[in-house]
Amino acid sequence: MTARVELDEPRCVASGLCVMAAPDVFDQRDDDGIAIVLDEHPPDELLDEVREAVSLCPAAALRLVGG
Known part of the structure; x- marks a missing residue:
């Protein structure tokens, strides 16, 4: 499953x-x-950065699904 x-x-x-x-x-x-x-479906090499962005969001407006 591709992360979204x-x-x-x-x-x-x-x-x-x-x-x-x-x-x-x-x-x-x-x-x-x-x-x-x-990029709704970022490549695997960017998933750590996306996870960091999700964790830093003060409004909890971001989510990474399947990654």
Whole structure:
């Protein structure tokens, strides 16, 4: 099963910690800073960064499924 990143956008508080932890997987919208998932199915070599982003999210808006 391929890992999948999920973002609960209404919960996002635009802290940017996900972008700092995994810049190849996350970005932020210019107008309000809300997170954007660039790669819903990141490659295995980025999963540690995604796990860190999930753990750092102050709003618990991120989830890694199957990874």
